Amino acid sequence: MIHYLFKRCLILLATLIVASLVVFVTIEVVPGDPASFMLGLNAQPDTVNALRAELGLDQSRLQRYLSWAGGLLKGDFGISYTYRTPVVDMVRDRLGVSLPLAMYALLLSVLIAFPAGVLAASRRGGVGDTAIMGVTQLGLAIPNFWFAMLLVLLFAIKLTWFSAGGFPGWDSGFFVAMKSLTLPAIALALPQASILTRVMRSSLLDVLNEDFMRTARAKGLSKRAALWKHALRNAMIPVLTILGLQFSFLLAGAIIIENVFFLPGLGRLIFQSIASRDLIVVESVVMLLVFAVVLVTFMVDLAYAWVDPRLRGAR
Amino acid sequence: MKLRNILPGTLLVFLFFSAALISYLWTPFDVALIDIKARFKSPDTINWLGTDHFGRDMLSMLMVGARTSIAVAIVAVGIGMLFGVPLGLTAAAKRGSWLDELIMRANDLVFAFPALLIAIMITAVYGPGAVNAIIAIGIFNIPVFARLSRGAALSIWKRDFIQAAKVSGKGAVRISSEHILPNITNLLIVQGTIQFSLGILAEAGLSFVGLGTQPPIPSWGRMLADSQTLIYTEPQLALYPGLAIVLTVLGLNLLGDGLRDWLDPRLRHDR
Numbered sequence: 400m401i402h403y404l405f406k407r408c409l410i411l412l413a414t415l416i417v418a419s420l421v422v423f424v425t426i427e428v429v430p431g432d433p434a435s436f437m438l439g440l441n442a443q444p445d446t447v448n449a450l451r452a453e454l455g456l457d458q459s460r461l462q463r464y465l466s467w468a469g470g471l472l473k474g475d476f477g478i479s480y481t482y483r484t485p486v487v488d489m490v491r492d493r494l495g496v497s498l499p500l501a502m503y504a505l506l507l508s509v510l511i512a513f514p515a516g517v518l519a520a521s522r523r524g525g526v527g528d529t530a531i532m533g534v535t536q537l538g539l540a541i542p543n544f545w546f547a548m549l550l551v552l553l554f555a556i557k558l559t560w561f562s563a564g565g566f567p568g569w570d571s572g573f574f575v576a577m578k579s580l581t582l583p584a585i586a587l588a589l590p591q592a593s594i595l596t597r598v599m600r601s602s603l604l605d606v607l608n609e610d611f612m613r614t615a616r617a618k619g620l621s622k623r624a625a626l627w628k629h630a631l632r633n634a635m636i637p638v639l640t641i642l643g644l645q646f647s648f649l650l651a652g653a654i655i656i657e658n659v660f661f662l663p664g665l666g667r668l669i670f671q672s673i674a675s676r677d678l679i680v681v682e683s684v685v686m687l688l689v690f691a692v693v694l695v696t697f698m699v700d701l702a703y704a705w706v707d708p709r710l711r712g713a714r
Numbered sequence: 715m716k717l718r719n720i721l722p723g724t725l726l727v728f729l730f731f732s733a734a735l736i737s738y739l740w741t742p743f744d745v746a747l748i749d750i751k752a753r754f755k756s757p758d759t760i761n762w763l764g765t766d767h768f769g770r771d772m773l774s775m776l777m778v779g780a781r782t783s784i785a786v787a788i789v790a791v792g793i794g795m796l797f798g799v800p801l802g803l804t805a806a807a808k809r810g811s812w813l814d815e816l817i818m819r820a821n822d823l824v825f826a827f828p829a830l831l832i833a834i835m836i837t838a839v840y841g842p843g844a845v846n847a848i849i850a851i852g853i854f855n856i857p858v859f860a861r862l863s864r865g866a867a868l869s870i871w872k873r874d875f876i877q878a879a880k881v882s883g884k885g886a887v888r889i890s891s892e893h894i895l896p897n898i899t900n901l902l903i904v905q906g907t908i909q910f911s912l913g914i915l916a917e918a919g920l921s922f923v924g925l926g927t928q929p930p931i932p933s934w935g936r937m938l939a940d941s942q943t944l945i946y947t948e949p950q951l952a953l954y955p956g957l958a959i960v961l962t963v964l965g966l967n968l969l970g971d972g973l974r975d976w977l978d979p980r981l982r983h984d985r
Contacts, residue, residue, distance in 0.1 A: 414823055421823070425835050540911075540964035542918050545938055545956035552949050651828035655919050659942070670923065673838045681838050685831055693826045 403704055411697045418689050419471070423464050426682050437480055454480065467682070476683040481675045486683050489668060496566055497657070497664035500580050501649040504587035509642070511592040516599025516638075521626060523604060531596065538593030543652055547586035547659040554582060564661040583660045587652050591645050598641045602634040609633070636703070643699035647692040720972030726965025730958070734780040743771035745778050745932050756950075766937070766951055767944060775932045776958050782844065782933040783962065786926075787913030789848045791906050794855020799902065801856070802863030803894060806871060807886040818864070821857035829854035829916050837925045844933075847926040851916045855909050862905050866898040900977040907970035911963045918959050934959050 434450040435442060451457045455466065470477055476486035519531040555563035561582050569576050606612065607630055615625040654666030661667075665684055672680035748768045755765040764772050805817040827835075833850035840846055870876065871894070879889050920926035921935030929936060934955040941951035 410819070410822075414819070414826065417823055418826055422835065426838060428839060536964065536967060537960070539967060540960045542915055542922075542935075542938075542956070542959050542963075544919060544922050545952070545959065548938065548942060548945060548952050548956070552945060552952070556946060556949075647826075647828055651830040654830055654834075655923055658923055669834055673834065678838065681834070685835060688828075688831055689826050692828070696822075696826070 477679045481677040493665045503584035507588035508592035512595035515596045519600040520603035535593040602637045606634045719968040723968030737777035741774035743774045778932045779934045786917040790851035790913045793852030798856040798859025802860040803890045805864045806867035824857045842925045844927040904974045911966035
């Protein structure tokens with residue numbers, strides 16, 4: 400396990416270094432100079448040069464990569480070209496919206512998918528199973544931003560139960576803030592819940608065919624007891640994997656959903672930064688999201704190897 | 715058992731493909747025709763689905779939008795297969811070597827960038843547009859096909875007829891192209907259908923946030939974005955493009971499921 404852990408950590412580190420190089424190089428080839436962009440057309444050349452020096456743009460590419468990547472390690476994401484404030488402060492504010500939103504959506508999708516998957520598997524081929532499978536088929540086909548618009552139409556415009564967008568901030572109270580995240584979280588959760596329900600069902604069906612399930616029934620357990628005591632725990636491994644992988648889809652999906660609901664999260668920050676050519680913010684936010692995805696994948700791999708020692712040898 | 719999925723799936727896919735093809739020859743109205751006086755018309759015998767905020771015919775917009783969606787998704791799947799399959803076959807042929815390791819690690823790296831993030835980076839550099847959307851979705855497809863073909867090819871390399879091919883003097887390249895590839899085609903077709911439907915969703919999402927197809931070229935995602943500001947007064951404008959996306963993706967998914975069961979009978983009894 401120690402050897403495996405060491406190898407995985409090395410791979411994690413290498414992935415992050417290469418990913419940061421890819422992000423840096425991709426965004427650095429942008430034509431145009433942020434300093435002259437910020438100062439406008441009529442800026443004096445020496446003013447532009449002074450600003451370039453201040454932003455560190457006069458250094459070589461390699462020096463800038465090293466100071467950017469080194470800063471990331473220390474939690475210093477640089478200074479925003481547009482707002483002249485530390486990027487890390489902007490990101491921290493926005494994470495306060497994006498992260499709770501993603502976790503809220505993950506929670507909802509688990510709360511929907513677990514009972515639905517268990518129900519579908521235990522009534523395989525029945526009416527309940529067919530209905531649940533039909534709904535998940537639909538859930539996979541609906542773009543979440545369109546579902547979000549339908550939710551707004553019904554719950555915000557027709558019924559006026561929720562506001563159509565915006566975020567009041569955590570200062571206005573936990574429940575007020577959570578309420579404004581509810582429609583976005585439902586919209587985000589729909590496709591994920593559909594996938595998770597299907598994985599839960601097929602994983603349970605696999606386990607229900609195992610010999611030990613017959614043994615459990617033979618020793619006198621009722622169908623229900625066998626399902627809860629033996630089948631569920633064994634069916635969890637693929638479900639947890641998918642759950643981990645979904646995190647990246649939730650983060651990426653949140654970028655679009657935040658735009659539908661005008662939420663001040665990372666997604667809107669990225670789009671505003673692209674529009675104002677605030678490339679250091681784009682770089683840092685993309686890198687942060689990649690880091691989150693890589694880290695979650697890493698932890699899922701570790702959890703896998705911990706549960707099933709056979710996987711430690713394989714790649 | 716799920717063979718029944720093929721029929722509705724094929725029908726839906728056929729409907730949207732023919733709408734896209736017909737739009738090259740004929741649409742009820744010109745989609746570039748702006749007639750402000752005729753805006754927000756309800757469906758009638760002239761404009762079957764009504765008109766949008768510029769007085770453009772909704773049905774014509776949807777038909778041309780189908781073309782955009784399908785074209786972007788097809789090219790993106792094509793890119794994924796063109797690069798992914800040879801990479802996967804190479805990795806399988808050289809299994810365990812540094813080359814295999816390199817290809818698979820590179821795949822993991824691309825997997826760390828969701829399609830939307832790739833699109834955001836490309837857009838930040840080269841500006842938004844349909845071509846950049848295709849590239850972003852295509853890059854995202856490469857590791858999907860590389861992994862699939864590597865895994866499938868590995869299991870075929872163990873079969874007896876590969877030994878026979880080796881004995882008869884064929885090299886790794888000929889074995890991969892003459893024996894492995896034909897045996898994994900079914901899997902590739904099924905995965906292609908799934909990636910195709912994901913591509914349509916991704917294109918719609920990118921166009922919705924303004925990173926994909928640019929106006930005046932109609933696209934379903936773009937139409938939804940336009941309708942978002944009008945949702946209070948003209949909610950029907952948000953309905954048709956959304957339904958078009960749902961039905962197309964649903965059709966493709968049903969077709970994919972049906973094809974999988976048909977091509978791989980071992981799966982038929984379950985799931």
